[in-house]
Amino acid sequence: MLSAATALGASALVSGSARAAPAGAPPGAVLYEVPDDPTKEQGRPLLADGGYGTRSQFESEVRSKAGNPTDLTSWTFTPLAAQIGNLTPSGLHFERHHGGIPTIDPARHQLILHGLVDTAKRFTMADLKSLPSVTRKHFIECSGNTLTEWAKPTAKTVQVTHGLLSTSEWTGVLFSTLAREVGLKDGAQWVLGEGADASVMTRSVPLEKMLSDGMIVYGQNGEAIRPEQGYPLRLLLPGYEGNTHIKWLRRLQVSDRPFMTREETSKYTDLMPDGRAKLFTLQMAAKSVVTFPSADMMLPKPGLYEIRGIAWSGHGRVQSVEVSVDGGRSWRFARIENPPEPMCTVRFSLPWAWDGQPATLQSRCTDETGATQPTRDELVKLRGLNSVYHYNAIQSWAVAADGGVSNVHA
Numbered sequence: 001m002l003s004a005a006t007a008l009g010a011s012a013l014v015s016g017s018a019r020a021a022p023a024g025a026p027p028g029a030v031l032y033e034v035p036d037d038p039t040k041e042q043g044r045p046l047l048a049d050g051g052y053g054t055r056s057q058f059e060s061e062v063r064s065k066a067g068n069p070t071d072l073t074s075w076t077f078t079p080l081a082a083q084i085g086n087l088t089p090s091g092l093h094f095e096r097h098h099g100g101i102p103t104i105d106p107a108r109h110q111l112i113l114h115g116l117v118d119t120a121k122r123f124t125m126a127d128l129k130s131l132p133s134v135t136r137k138h139f140i141e142c143s144g145n146t147l148t149e150w151a152k153p154t155a156k157t158v159q160v161t162h163g164l165l166s167t168s169e170w171t172g173v174l175f176s177t178l179a180r181e182v183g184l185k186d187g188a189q190w191v192l193g194e195g196a197d198a199s200v201m202t203r204s205v206p207l208e209k210m211l212s213d214g215m216i217v218y219g220q221n222g223e224a225i226r227p228e229q230g231y232p233l234r235l236l237l238p239g240y241e242g243n244t245h246i247k248w249l250r251r252l253q254v255s256d257r258p259f260m261t262r263e264e265t266s267k268y269t270d271l272m273p274d275g276r277a278k279l280f281t282l283q284m285a286a287k288s289v290v291t292f293p294s295a296d297m298m299l300p301k302p303g304l305y306e307i308r309g310i311a312w313s314g315h316g317r318v319q320s321v322e323v324s325v326d327g328g329r330s331w332r333f334a335r336i337e338n339p340p341e342p343m344c345t346v347r348f349s350l351p352w353a354w355d356g357q358p359a360t361l362q363s364r365c366t367d368e369t370g371a372t373q374p375t376r377d378e379l380v381k382l383r384g385l386n387s388v389y390h391y392n393a394i395q396s397w398a399v400a401a402d403g404g405v406s407n408v409h410a
């Protein structure tokens with residue numbers, strides 16, 4: 001009787017609790033009893049959570065904090081290894097605040113659009129929500145993501161090496177829609193975005209980018225964006241470095257030149273080996289990371305595993321992801337698990353039979369422009385070691401014979 005169920009792959013489910021089927025049941029039928037769970041609780045009434053749902057009490061993944069959490073300039077990392085699917089839950093979206101999180105009443109919030117325009121305008125939240133909207137999935141990556149890895153492997157987990165990366169579905173108004181509302185004057189080339197937080201974050205963005213896909217967003221994953229993500233309004237620039245996605249957006253000023261703010265001169269520039277700095281390196285490059293197995297994990301024994309990870313590019317869609325288990329000597333194409341969208345993450349996987357020997361796991365993203373992730377040696381040859389931002393080298397995880405996984409340069 002059990003053999004049919006076993007052939008269907010159900011053997012692990014039955015564990016000896018099969019019973020003979022009652023008379024009249026189809027031939028070959030077997031009843032299985034679900035074992036009783038004495039810890040199960042039944043019958044929580046609806047709305048016991050106040051009407052806004054929370055996750056199961058058994059789920060405990062959280063963002064980890066960096067630096068002193070009471071400092072107003074601080075950041076938290078998304079727990080990438082625990083993420084299920086391609087979207088980051090809003091409550092686990094990484095955070096980077098330069099002046100803490102302001103509390104803003106949306107009824108009082110306004111966006112001013114002025115400068116090289118025919119008619120400067122103020123938009124209330126109601127004004128913005130009445131305009132045609134778009135909904136798109138995009139990642140945000142801080143250009144400081146993975147900055148600890150330039151000189152030597154430093155971070156202990158993938159949450160800390162790569163967790164300044166999150167993906168949401170964003171809803172809002174295209175900048176091009178607002179531009180039609182005010183009319184752009186001849187000579188318009190750049191747009192300044194300004195935040196209403198204590199840091200008054202300001203960045204200059206090329207008008208061409210603003211007009212092509214720049215968004216003013218108020219929605220994240222089906223509800224209002226979270227306070228930590230810029231409630232009630234933020235700038236969303238698909239594929240651009242996180243710093244340009246101005247949160248708590250209150251002002252846009254159109255100009256014929258960049259404004260050369262602190263964040264685009266003293267910060268968020270790339271110091272090259274010859275001592276000169278590159279300005280306005282705005283697009284995030286092709287990048288990927290294996291999230292399972294990754295540093296600080298332990299493989300219990302040799303056998304079949306599924307290597308899993310995330311890949312993305314600020315230049316367009318992910319074209320392919322390759323995985324190596326021998327430190328980059330040989331590569332195999334991974335399976336892409338969701339349809340690639342422009343400037344959005346994909347999840348990838350590859351089955352791997354681990355023989356118990358030491359192995360070095362890597363992944364390599366190629367985007368639709370043909371750009372591929374460099375090795376760390378190639379990146380350092382090009383950029384030197386003065387840089388802080390835009391580290392996109394191939395990440396290596398070493399699997400030791402005892403199954404322990406650690407962060408290495410290979």
Ligand SMILES: Nc1nc2c(c(=O)[nH]1)N[C@H]1C(S)=C(S)[C@@H](COP(=O)(O)O)O[C@H]1N2
Pocket residue numbers: 093094095096097098099140141142143194195196197199200201228229230241242243244245246247248
């Ligand atoms: N107004 C304002 N906008 C801001 C910041 C800030 O501190 N203030 N931090 C920037 C940086 S450096 C990054 S990486 C992203 C982080 O967005 P998140 O906190 O929603 O993940 O927001 C950017 N926009």
Ligand SMILES: [Mo]
Pocket residue numbers: 096141142143144242243
């Ligand atoms: Mo950032």
